[in-house]
Amino acid sequence: MAQPILYHGEPNGASLTVLAALAETGLEIRCQRIDLLAGARHALPGVSEPLALDLGIEGEGPVLVSGGEAMTESVFLAQYLDELAGGCGLQPSDPFAHWDMLMWCRQITERLSPAAALLGNLAASQAVIAAIPEEHFAGVTASIVSDDLRARWQALHDGAVDAAQVADSEAKVAQAAARCEDRLADGREWLMGRFSIADLVTYSWLAGMELLRPEAFAETPLTRAWLARVAVRPCILAALAMASTPEPLKVWAPGPEINRWG
Amino acid sequence: MTDVTLYHWEPNANSGKPMLALMEKGVPFVSHYIDMLQFDQHKPEYLAINPQGTIPAMTHGSHVLTESTAIMEYVNAEFAGPDLMPADAQDRWRVRWWMKFMDQWLGPSFSMIGWSVFVGPRVRERDPEELAAAIERIPLPERRAAWRKAINGDFSAEELAESRRRVALGVAKLEIELGKRDYVGSDQYSLADINIFNSTYSLPISQPGLASREATPNIMRWLKRVYEREAVQKTWAMGKTDLAARYSLVMEGIV
Numbered sequence: 054m055a056q057p058i059l060y061h062g063e064p065n066g067a068s069l070t071v072l073a074a075l076a077e078t079g080l081e082i083r084c085q086r087i088d089l090l091a092g093a094r095h096a097l098p099g100v101s102e103p104l105a106l107d108l109g110i111e112g113e114g115p116v117l118v119s120g121g122e123a124m125t126e127s128v129f130l131a132q133y134l135d136e137l138a139g140g141c142g143l144q145p146s147d148p149f150a151h152w153d154m155l156m157w158c159r160q161i162t163e164r165l166s167p168a169a170a171l172l173g174n175l176a177a178s179q180a181v182i183a184a185i186p187e188e189h190f191a192g193v194t195a196s197i198v199s200d201d202l203r204a205r206w207q208a209l210h211d212g213a214v215d216a217a218q219v220a221d222s223e224a225k226v227a228q229a230a231a232r233c234e235d236r237l238a239d240g241r242e243w244l245m246g247r248f249s250i251a252d253l254v255t256y257s258w259l260a261g262m263e264l265l266r267p268e269a270f271a272e273t274p275l276t277r278a279w280l281a282r283v284a285v286r287p288c289i290l291a292a293l294a295m296a297s298t299p300e301p302l303k304v305w306a307p308g309p310e311i312n313r314w315g
Numbered sequence: 316m317t318d319v320t321l322y323h324w325e326p327n328a329n330s331g332k333p334m335l336a337l338m339e340k341g342v343p344f345v346s347h348y349i350d351m352l353q354f355d356q357h358k359p360e361y362l363a364i365n366p367q368g369t370i371p372a373m374t375h376g377s378h379v380l381t382e383s384t385a386i387m388e389y390v391n392a393e394f395a396g397p398d399l400m401p402a403d404a405q406d407r408w409r410v411r412w413w414m415k416f417m418d419q420w421l422g423p424s425f426s427m428i429g430w431s432v433f434v435g436p437r438v439r440e441r442d443p444e445e446l447a448a449a450i451e452r453i454p455l456p457e458r459r460a461a462w463r464k465a466i467n468g469d470f471s472a473e474e475l476a477e478s479r480r481r482v483a484l485g486v487a488k489l490e491i492e493l494g495k496r497d498y499v500g501s502d503q504y505s506l507a508d509i510n511i512f513n514s515t516y517s518l519p520i521s522q523p524g525l526a527s528r529e530a531t532p533n534i535m536r537w538l539k540r541v542y543e544r545e546a547v548q549k550t551w552a553m554g555k556t557d558l559a560a561r562y563s564l565v566m567e568g569i570v
Contacts, residue, residue: 104488104492105409105412108416108420108484108488110415110416110419110420119405120405122405124405124408124412125412126411126412126415129408129411129412129415130408132407132408132411133404133405133407133408136404136407137404148389148392148393149375149378149380149389149393151388151389151392152380152385152386152388152389155385155388156381156382156385159382159385163419200480312423312457313423313474313477
C-alpha cells in the first residue's frame with residue numbers, strides 16, 4: 054500500500070496546526086507542499102475515498118492521504134497524529150481537561166478560523182485569485198466539489214467585500230484575543246495549563262492576525278506574550294521552516310464558512 | 316449511584332446525545348427535563364447551571380459540562396462500560412469527522428427545517444409579549460437572533476432551499492458510507508452513530524422522499540439496528556412529548 058502523504062499549504066492556519074503537530078509527534082510522514090491558490094488540493098493523486106476532502110468544513114486545509122482515504126480537519130488530524138504516536142502529550146489524559154480542550158478548539162475553529170480566514174484572504178489572496186486567468190479559474194472551480202467552498206473562491210475572485218462580515222470578523226478576532234487573555238490571567242504558561250493542541254490551533258489562526266490587525270491585541274499583553282512563547286516552540290519553528298516564502302503567516306487560502314445561522 | 320445530573324429536553328437531536336451515551340455506558344443519572352418550548356433553558360434557575368442557556372448540560376460532581384458531542388466524549392472517557400470509540404486511530408478520526416460534519420454543517424440545516432415546521436409554529440401560538448420577553452432573556456446574541464428568526468418565521472425561501480439541499484446531499488453521502496461499514500465511520504457502534512441517529516431517525520417520516528426502504532436501504536438497515544438497542548428504547552421512554560412515541564411507530568414499521 055502507498056505510504057501516507059500529508060499535502061499542505063504554507064505553514065499558516067490549518068496547515069500550520071497539522072505540520073506542528075506532526076513535528077511534535079516525531080512521526081516520519083512524507084509531507085508535500087501544494088499550491089492551494091492554484092486549486093491543487095482538488096486534484097490530489099491516489100485518493101479513492103474523497104468524502105472528507107469533498108465535504109470538509111475547514112476550507113483549504115491540509116489533507117493526509119492514508120490508504121487512499123483523504124483525511125481532513127486540522128484538529129482531528131492533530132489528534133490522529135498524537136494517537137498514532139501512542140500519545141505524545143498533545144492531548145490531556147484527564148477526561149475533564151480533555152473536554153475543556155475540545156471545547157476550546159471548537160470555539161477557535163467555529164468562530165476564530167472563519168473570521169481570520171476572511172480577513173486574511175481579503176488582504177492576501179483576493180488579488181492572487183482575481184489574477185487567475187478566466188479559463189484556468191473555471192477549471193479550478195469545476196474541480197471543487199463543495200458548493201459552499203466554491204462560493205468562497207468565487208467571492209474572492211469577484212472582489213466581493215461584505216462590510217458587515219468584515220466588522221463581525223474583526224470583532225471575533227478581538228474576542229479570541231480576549232478569551233486567551235482571560236485564560237492566561239492566572240499566570241499559566243499554556244492555554245490548557247500544559248502545552249496541547251489548543252495552543253497549536255489557536256496560534257495557527259491568531260499569529261497571522263497579530264500581524265494583520267495588531268489593534269485587536271493592544272490590550273491583551275498576556276496573549277501577546279503567549280504568542281511569542283508559542284512562536285519559539287521547536288514544533289512551530291520546524292513547521293515554519295517548511296515555508297517557501299519569508300512570511301508564511303501572511304499567506305492565506307479560502308477557509309471555513311461563516312456560520313449560516315445561530 | 317454516580318453524581319451525574321443531566322439537563323435535557325426530548326431524547327432528540329442534541330439533548331438525545333448525552334442521554335443515549337450515558338444509557339449505553341450504564342451510568343445512572345438524575346434527569347432534569349428542560350422544556351425548550353417553555354424557554355426553561357433561559358430561566359434563572361437553569362442559567363445558574365449553564366450561563367449560556369443552551370441545552371443539554373451535565374454536571375458531574377463539581378464539573379459542569381456543555382456541548383452535546385463534547386459531553387459524549389467525556390462520558391465515554393470518564394466512565395466504565397462499553398467503549399463508544401473505536402480503537403484504530405483512523406477509525407477514531409473518521410468518527411470525529413462525521414460528528415463535526417453533523418454538528419457544524421448538516422445539523423444546522425436539519426435544525427433550520429425543524430424549527431421552521433415544528434418549533435416556530437408551536438411557539439407562535441403563545442402571547443407575543445411573553446415571547447418578546449422570553450427572547451430578551453436569551454444570553455447569547457447568536458441564539459437570540461436564531462430564536463427571533465424561528466419565532467417570526469423569517470427564514471427566506473433561499474435559506475430553506477439551501478438547507479434542504481444540504482440535508483439531501485448529507486443523507487445521500489451517509490447512504491453511500493453505510494454501504495462500506497456496519498456503522499457510521501467504523502465497524503463498531505460509536506459516538507458517531509449516537510450523534511447521527513439522533514438527527515436522522517425521523518427521516519423516514521419527515522422526509523420519505525429522502526429516506527426509505529427503496530431509496531436508502533443502508534440507512535434503513537442501520538436505523539433499525541440502532542433503534543433495536545436497549546439503550547435507545549430506554550432513552551426514548553424518557554420523552555414527554557409525543558415526539559418519540561410518534562417515531563416509535565415509524566420504527567416499528569421498519570422493523
